[in-house]
Amino acid sequence: MNNNEDFYTVRGYEILGKKKKMLSHSMEDYLEMIYRNSLEKGYVRINTLAESLNVQAPSATKMVQKLTRLGLLKYEKYGIIKLTPAGEKIGRFLLERHETIEDFLKLIGVKEKLLVNVELIEHNVTEGALAKIKILNSFFKSYPEIFEKFKEYSISHIEDSS
Numbered sequence: 014m015n016n017n018e019d020f021y022t023v024r025g026y027e028i029l030g031k032k033k034k035m036l037s038h039s040m041e042d043y044l045e046m047i048y049r050n051s052l053e054k055g056y057v058r059i060n061t062l063a064e065s066l067n068v069q070a071p072s073a074t075k076m077v078q079k080l081t082r083l084g085l086l087k088y089e090k091y092g093i094i095k096l097t098p099a100g101e102k103i104g105r106f107l108l109e110r111h112e113t114i115e116d117f118l119k120l121i122g123v124k125e126k127l128l129v130n131v132e133l134i135e136h137n138v139t140e141g142a143l144a145k146i147k148i149l150n151s152f153f154k155s156y157p158e159i160f161e162k163f164k165e166y167s168i169s170h171i172e173d174s175s
C-alpha cells in the first residue's frame with residue numbers, strides 16, 4: 014500500500030487538510046513529538062517515543078500503526094519510525110502551533126502550569142485564532158517599549174487576576 018504519492022499532487026494540500034481534521038488530540042501529540050524527535054536524525058525509535066510521551070511501548074506501537082495507516086508515518090524495522098512528507102508537514106504545523114501558544118502564554122506572563130495550558134489550548138484553538146495570536150506575538154516582539162508598558166500594566170493589575 015502506497016498512497017503517499019497523493020501528497021505530491023496539486024490536491025495535496027486539500028488532502029492534508031482532511032487528514033489533519035481526522036486526527037484526535039492524542040494523535041496530534043504523537044505527531045508533534047515524532048516531528049520534534051526526528052528533527053536531528055530524521056527518525057525516532059519507538060522506545061524513545063514512548064518514553065518522551067510517558068506511555069507504554071505497546072500503546073505507542075498501536076498509535077504508530079494507526080498513523081501509518083493514515084499515510085503519515087513509515088514504520089520500519091528495528092522500531093524505527095519516519096514521517097512521510099504529509100506527516101512531516103502536519104508535524105511541523107503542530108510543533109509551530111505549540112510554540113506559538115507557548116510564546117503567547119509566556120508573553121502575557123503565565124508561569125504557573127505553562128505546559129498544561131499549552132496542551133489544553135493547542136488542541137482546541139482554531140486556525141483563525143492561532144493566526145491572530147501569531148500577530149500579537151510578533152507585535153510584542155517588534156515593539157519592546159509597548160511590551161514593557163504591557164508588563165507594567167499587567168503587574169499593577171495582578172491583584173485583580175487569579
Ligand code: FE2
Nearest residue numbers: 045111132135
Ligand atoms: Fe504540544
